[in-house]
Amino acid sequence: MVSPATDDQLEATLTRYWGYREFRPLQREAIAANLEDRDSVVVLPTGGGKSLCFQMPALVRPDAGPGLVVSPLVSLMKDQVDGLVASGIPAAALNSSLTADERRQTHDALDAGSCRLLYVTPERLVGEGGDGFRAKLLRWDVQFVAVDEAHCISQWGHEFRPEYRQLARLREEFPEIGVHAFTATATRQVRKDIASQLALRDPDVLVGSFDRPNLVYRVLVRTGVKDQIQRVIDRHTGEAGIIYCVSRKEVEQLAAWLEQSGHRALPYHAGLPDEIRRRHQEAFLEERTDVMVATVAFGMGIDRSNIRYVIHAGSPRSLEHYQQESGRAGRDGLEAECVLLYSGADYARWRQMLEQSGELSDQARRLLRDMERYAGGTKCRHAVLVEYFEQRYQQDGCNACDWCLKELEPIDESLTLAQKILSTVVRSGQSFGMGHVIDVLRGRTTDQVTSRRHQELSTFGLLADTPIAELRGYLDQLTQQDLLLRTDGPYPVLQLTDDGVTVLKGQGSVELYRQPRPAPGQRRRRDRTDPAAWEGVDRGLFESLRECRMEIARARGVPPYVVFHDNTLRDLARRRPTSPEELLQVYGIGARKADDLGPIILTVIQEYEGHANAEAEDQPQ
Ligand code: ADP
Numbered sequence: 001m002v003s004p005a006t007d008d009q010l011e012a013t014l015t016r017y018w019g020y021r022e023f024r025p026l027q028r029e030a031i032a033a034n035l036e037d038r039d040s041v042v043v044l045p046t047g048g049g050k051s052l053c054f055q056m057p058a059l060v061r062p063d064a065g066p067g068l069v070v071s072p073l074v075s076l077m078k079d080q081v082d083g084l085v086a087s088g089i090p091a092a093a094l095n096s097s098l099t100a101d102e103r104r105q106t107h108d109a110l111d112a113g114s115c116r117l118l119y120v121t122p123e124r125l126v127g128e129g130g131d132g133f134r135a136k137l138l139r140w141d142v143q144f145v146a147v148d149e150a151h152c153i154s155q156w157g158h159e160f161r162p163e164y165r166q167l168a169r170l171r172e173e174f175p176e177i178g179v180h181a182f183t184a185t186a187t188r189q190v191r192k193d194i195a196s197q198l199a200l201r202d203p204d205v206l207v208g209s210f211d212r213p214n215l216v217y218r219v220l221v222r223t224g225v226k227d228q229i230q231r232v233i234d235r236h237t238g239e240a241g242i243i244y245c246v247s248r249k250e251v252e253q254l255a256a257w258l259e260q261s262g263h264r265a266l267p268y269h270a271g272l273p274d275e276i277r278r279r280h281q282e283a284f285l286e287e288r289t290d291v292m293v294a295t296v297a298f299g300m301g302i303d304r305s306n307i308r309y310v311i312h313a314g315s316p317r318s319l320e321h322y323q324q325e326s327g328r329a330g331r332d333g334l335e336a337e338c339v340l341l342y343s344g345a346d347y348a349r350w351r352q353m354l355e356q357s358g359e360l361s362d363q364a365r366r367l368l369r370d371m372e373r374y375a376g377g378t379k380c381r382h383a384v385l386v387e388y389f390e391q392r393y394q395q396d397g398c399n400a401c402d403w404c405l406k407e408l409e410p411i412d413e414s415l416t417l418a419q420k421i422l423s424t425v426v427r428s429g430q431s432f433g434m435g436h437v438i439d440v441l442r443g444r445t446t447d448q449v450t451s452r453r454h455q456e457l458s459t460f461g462l463l464a465d466t467p468i469a470e471l472r473g474y475l476d477q478l479t480q481q482d483l484l485l486r487t488d489g490p491y492p493v494l495q496l497t498d499d500g501v502t503v504l505k506g507q508g509s510v511e512l513y514r515q516p517r518p519a520p521g522q523r524r525r526r527d528r529t530d531p532a533a534w535e536g537v538d539r540g541l542f543e544s545l546r547e548c549r550m551e552i553a554r555a556r557g558v559p560p561y562v563v564f565h566d567n568t569l570r571d572l573a574r575r576r577p578t579s580p581e582e583l584l585q586v587y588g589i590g591a592r593k594a595d596d597l598g599p600i601i602l603t604v605i606q607e608y609e610g611h612a613n614a615e616a617e618d619q620p621q
Pocket of ligand 1: 020021022023024027044045046047048049050051052303305331332565
């Protein structure tokens with residue numbers, strides 16, 4: 001049993017190595033569990049600061065052995081190790097990307113007890129040759145095991161990786177040390193599954209709030225995908241974003257279109273050769289490209305912290321996926337936007353695709369329905385997401401979603417409109433899908449309409465002037481409000497529920513909303529996000545510092561955020577430090593970074609100020 005470090009020690013370490021003033025929620029508790037060798041499951045949202053929960057114990061533990069971090073992605077490891085080394089923390093990774101020389105150096109460091117954190121993939125640990133490797137770990141006196149992205153162990157999670165299952169061996173083979181699981185997404189079921197699959201012993205379960213207050217959620221019925229994407233991008237000129245598409249073909253098309261329209265955009269999907277994927281990912285992380293157009297293949301462990309928007313050009317298949325993917329925006333805590341463009345047809349398409357791949361279980365259907373409900377829902381998006389993960393949303397309105405920002409327009413005659421639609425469904429025999437019902441309402445004489453003589457229905461053409469997308473939106477809302485039911489199967493048809501029948505009779509209540517047509521460039525300003533975003537920041541100096549960061553990153557072969565996060569640049573451009581002591585007051589600058597990069601940063605600030613003063617003097621009085 002190690003003696004727990006005191007709070008003071010931990011705080012001093014936080015400032016000295018990371019340049020942060022205080023712990024984020026549950027970090028202290030997670031560190032304590034680690035130092036007490038008590039197993040734990042730590043669930044914090046993306047950007048919640050999970051890494052620190054295992055990095056700091058490795059640093060403050062009295063024994064020299066390393067902490068072991070199991071992480072699924074080699075690229076993710078590299079960034080974390082680079083970041084740690086830049087902050088003066090001896091860390092290394094062992095994986096297939098290393099040269100024999102590099103591997104030997106790391107082994108030497110471990111033999112000498114001078115490596116505090118060791119990152120490995122699950123394959124290295126429990127795959128071929130894993131036995132020998134685990135014997136070495138014993139010799140190196142490994143202090144604890146941290147399993148990152150632990151939801152990969154659960155088949156209920158959204159990124160199941162079978163090799164994670166074998167990690168349970170660690171608990172048996174290293175009985176003395178703690179095993180700690182970390183994840184951002186976990187329903188109760190996934191959480192329980194993680195603990196049992198890893199064979200954790202009475203773990204401390206620490207679950208943070210799933211809410212991400214700095215993310216602004218918007219949902220729009222897909223009317224014209226390019227226009228809609230363009231509008232979002234226009235609100236974020238020169239900023240980073242990800243656009244998720246369902247298919248590879250869509251990725252290719254959108255990326256090509258964006259490039260032609262003058263954006264720095266690249267595609268990413270599993271069908272591209274490894275080499276191209278790696279290049280594109282690096283270009284994005286190194287800030288040489290702004291927009292990544294991708295399938296779900298892109299993103300696990302993407303640590304670019306200044307992603308300002310995530311657009312879904314089609315609906316994902318579950319809210320877990322949505323939360324994980326949209327959660328890649330705004331990791332730096334500053335405002336970012338998550339826009340879901342969807343159509344009711346997305347869900348039929350998913351059902352079909354899942355059926356073809358043999359994955360259409362009851363569970364998969366449920367997950368799809370929950371996703372559909374979110375999309376068509378008419379209440380606070382933050383509340384829906386938080387409640388989905390079985391937490392209570394304490395606030396009264398988030399001021400950060402289309403619903404709370406009153407961007408959805410209530411329809412005055414909702415009941416009459418609902419009756420027109422429901423009545424069309426009934427009159428056409430409750431045996432047609434959305435497309436046909438819409439054709440009848442809009443008065444289109446398609447072959448199907450005429451062959452059934454539906455042009456003779458009294459509701460034919462009743463909503464001739466309403467755009468198709470808008471009608472789809474209403475049908476989705478009626479489905480969400482459980483007035484209509486869409487049957488499963490390859491040809492889903494619409495039917496009325498009991499509540500639907502009540503509304504059709506003119507009883508009961510219904511509220512329908514029209515989606516906004518936002519003015520281009522419309523952007524909400526809030527002052528709620530902490531280090532007050534741009535308040536007091538000298539933009540010119542920020543840009544000079546950004547250039548300097550880019551040069552340092554290039555010279556060192558690391559992504560810019562490993563050098564400094566945007567938050568740190570903003571704080572520098574706000575405080576404009578002139579001495580090493582003042583530098584240490586800046587968010588995200590610890591002693592090592594101040595030593596290493598302080599002189600160059602102070603020079604940039606000095607030069608900028610000198611330049612600004614000279615310009616001021618040149619001005620006529
Ligand atoms: P997660 O893995 O939970 O998504 P990270 O560990 O990558 O999150 O942390 C997100 C960001 O927050 C990182 O830039 C990290 O350095 C920063 N961070 C972590 N802990 C703190 C803290 N106590 N104060 C300020 N920033 C922090």
